[in-house]
Amino acid sequence: MIDSAEKLLAGTTREQRQVLLIVDVQNDFCAGGALAVPHANAIVPLINQFSPHFAHVICTQDWHCPGHISFASSHPGKKLYEIIETQSGAQMLWPDHCVANTHGAEFDGQLDRARCEFVVRKGTHKYLDSYSAFLENDKITQTGLHAYLQQRALTSLFLVGLATDYCVAFTAIDARKLGYQTIMLQAACRAIDMNGSLERACERMDKVGVSRL
Ligand SMILES: [Zn+2]
Numbered sequence: 001m002i003d004s005a006e007k008l009l010a011g012t013t014r015e016q017r018q019v020l021l022i023v024d025v026q027n028d029f030c031a032g033g034a035l036a037v038p039h040a041n042a043i044v045p046l047i048n049q050f051s052p053h054f055a056h057v058i059c060t061q062d063w064h065c066p067g068h069i070s071f072a073s074s075h076p077g078k079k080l081y082e083i084i085e086t087q088s089g090a091q092m093l094w095p096d097h098c099v100a101n102t103h104g105a106e107f108d109g110q111l112d113r114a115r116c117e118f119v120v121r122k123g124t125h126k127y128l129d130s131y132s133a134f135l136e137n138d139k140i141t142q143t144g145l146h147a148y149l150q151q152r153a154l155t156s157l158f159l160v161g162l163a164t165d166y167c168v169a170f171t172a173i174d175a176r177k178l179g180y181q182t183i184m185l186q187a188a189c190r191a192i193d194m195n196g197s198l199e200r201a202c203e204r205m206d207k208v209g210v211s212r213l
């Protein structure tokens with residue numbers, strides 16, 4: 001897996017239309033964080049290794065206000081990981097995480113962001129969650145990433161980050177639907193993988209033509 005990603009990158013050095021999209025490599029999703037993804041920190045050196053191969057590097061950042069709709073603590077009587085119905089559809093209830101301007105919301109300290117040109121914040125509305133870096137969970141509200149990429153004629157996205165089965169997968173699927181060439185570099189992603197969520201996410205990505213290397 002790593003071999004194929006490295007071979008691919010060897011042939012695509014600083015290709016002008018290609019973007020490395022680093023999804024949610026934030027303290028709360030890394031070791032010791034409120035919603036730590038297993039083995040998340042293992043991907044950081046690899047992402048740092050990939051970064052210089054890309055002309056464009058963009059980071060996403062989950063960014064919630066206190067009392068956000070996605071937090072179990074905002075719904076008295078509801079449990080962690082329970083799914084509730086909201087105006088924008090089914091909502092999984094998570095531990096409080098990535099609260100704006102807290103340590104948990106900051107990028108992992110080992111992530112090299114020297115070449116990051118744009119940060120997309122998502123999930124910023126109190127009553128609306130966002131797994132995808134393009135469209136929030138109502139499937140209407142845009143984050144601004146699509147406009148940014150379009151205006152710069154950036155057409156090819158390489159995704160790395162956290163978590164494979166949620167924010168990476170939702171971002172990759174929306175990217176395909178919007179017409180981007182979309183490649184997920186699996187060695188530099190890690191999943192939560194709860195109740196078969198990784199397998200389901202991979203099936204959904206395959207269906208819309210996301211390449212998984
Ligand atoms: Zn979140």
